[in-house]
Amino acid sequence: MRVCLFTDTLGDLNGVSRFIQDMGELAIGEGWQLTLITSTKKPLPSLDNLRNLPYRTRIAMPFYQELDLVWPSRKAIRATLQELQPDLVHISTPGPVGWLAKLEAEKLGFPLIGTYHTDFPAYIYDLTGSHFFKRRTDKVMAKFYRPFRKVLSRSLTYTEVMANDLQLPADKMAVIYPGTNQQKFNHDHRNPQIWQAFGLNPNRLKVLYVGRINIEKNIPFLCELWQQLQAEYPQLEADLVMVGEGRYRKWTDKMRPHHGYFLGPVVGEKLSQLYASSDLFVFPSVTDTLGQVIMEAQASGLGCLVSDVGGPQSLIVPEQTGRVLPANRNDYWLSALQELLQNSELRETWQKNAPRHMQQYDIRDSYADFKRVHQQALVTN
Structure with a gap:
């Protein structure tokens, strides 16, 4: 099973980045053809299954200056997908990298799977205090995730949010068992x-x-x-x-x-x-x-x-x-x-x-669940 995972955050200091890195490291050890793909100027981990694509422009994210919004080369995304011929394209973040990868994957006919890592509508509401902007963000997120075969959440708590705010049906949602690297943290x-x-x-x-x-x-x-x-x-x-x-x-x-x-x-x-x-x-x-x-x-x-x-x-x-x-x-x-x-x-x-x-939240169990959901999505029509 070949999977291309596109993410807007990989060299950043956040839980999403650490989780994706862990998945990439474990995939190498098990021989799973999971390729992590991003576009950034920031330092990245040394992983054999990581590709950093060229970008056209980048700006600091409003209200979150530590995170770059990077517009990668669509030509490079298309060439990478055509080269790797993935069975699934995983869109991990709804930023410019994720949006453009999603568009190119749809054009080329590759099936999509994704993760709802961050409650962006709640994030926007906290920043602006505006219910209008939250509702608009809900609609954008719903449109973004609608074509996906499966949308992953990392906690059961957010399946209700995904159902109500993003209008995702139950058969499109999957919860990935949470886990952390207990060799790094003990x-x-x-x-x-x-x-x-x-x-x-x-x-x-x-x-x-x-x-x-x-x-x-x-x-x-x-x-x-x-x-x-x-x-x-x-x-x-x-x-x-x-x-x-x-x-x-x-x-x-x-x-x-x-x-x-x-x-x-x-x-x-x-x-x-x-x-x-x-x-x-x-x-x-x-x-x-x-x-x-x-x-x-x-x-x-x-x-x-x-x-x-x-x-x-x-x-x-x-x-x-x-x-x-x-x-x-x-x-x-x-x-x-x-x-x-x-x-x-x-x-x-x-x-x-x-x-x-x-002890029940080992990152290896999370990885096994992550891989299992991809295998299930692969056979979903």
């Missing part, structure tokens, strides 16, 4: 001295966030919450550490007096060490269809606080590996942080339970 990477490399005191508790530092991840809510916590409970010896890139890093000076720190993008072994050396993970986003970082955090031995909107809640065992809190409710989040930062016994219980819970 408690063995613990190294408390890593904090000194970032100028932080290793003796203070660390509350970690990993992801985009933007409004759609609810960063303003998290920063304001932390300032309130520090004002009401100054005796707490804890730091909020935010890893990632985004426009709200402009609040660096504003957050430092409140023991809130932006470390910027961190990758590789250092990221693994930051996870394993923290004490608690927070993720207030309400637009994530899954939340790859929630699995990475739990695999690293961290209890998690997440919102009750979106996919991350599906990865938590309430009061065993974390807590699901009402979205944007300062009182609930404040109370939970105050309790957990003062209750080392509860934190340690979550830290022990979380890796055990993640």
Whole structure:
């Protein structure tokens, strides 16, 4: 089975990029002819099944300056498809690379499959506050995904959204079993001295966030919450550490007096060490269809606080590996942080339970499910 997977994000620091890279790496090991295709100027992983196509132009994505919108050469897309002759074309993102690849695949008669990685309509609503723009985005997404044989989601939570907002019938939807790379993320990477490399005191508790530092991840809510916590409970010896890139890093000076720190993008072994050396993970986003970082955090031995909107809640065992809190409710989040930062016994219980819970979320199982759905789509008329 030959599959060409087109994506607008592969060299970026996000869960979608990490998932696609994992699929590509595992496909090489199993001999599956899965070719990852993108178009970017950013550094890319060294994978034998990766192709980086030339592009005509690129701009920074509005409201998300860290992600490029790249318009690849349609001629190069067409030539690649004609050369590889895939049995399926997988469109992983609805950006310019995805749109143009979809158009060329349709012209050449290749069947389509795709993934609904990000709730773009909710993302647009968070950025604009406009129901009109959300409805328009819903219609665009519905049109984009309508011709696909299968549309994959990485959590059961979002099948209802896909059915209601995108008008996708049940027989066109498939849920991919979630998984994370537990060799890259586990408690063995613990190294408390890593904090000194970032100028932080290793003796203070660390509350970690990993992801985009933007409004759609609810960063303003998290920063304001932390300032309130520090004002009401100054005796707490804890730091909020935010890893990632985004426009709200402009609040660096504003957050430092409140023991809130932006470390910027961190990758590789250092990221693994930051996870394993923290004490608690927070993720207030309400637009994530899954939340790859929630699995990475739990695999690293961290209890998690997440919102009750979106996919991350599906990865938590309430009061065993974390807590699901009402979205944007300062009182609930404040109370939970105050309790957990003062209750080392509860934190340690979550830290022990979380890796055990993640043993059922191995990236190899996710890969097997990913491949199985492609095989099913191949025989779907």
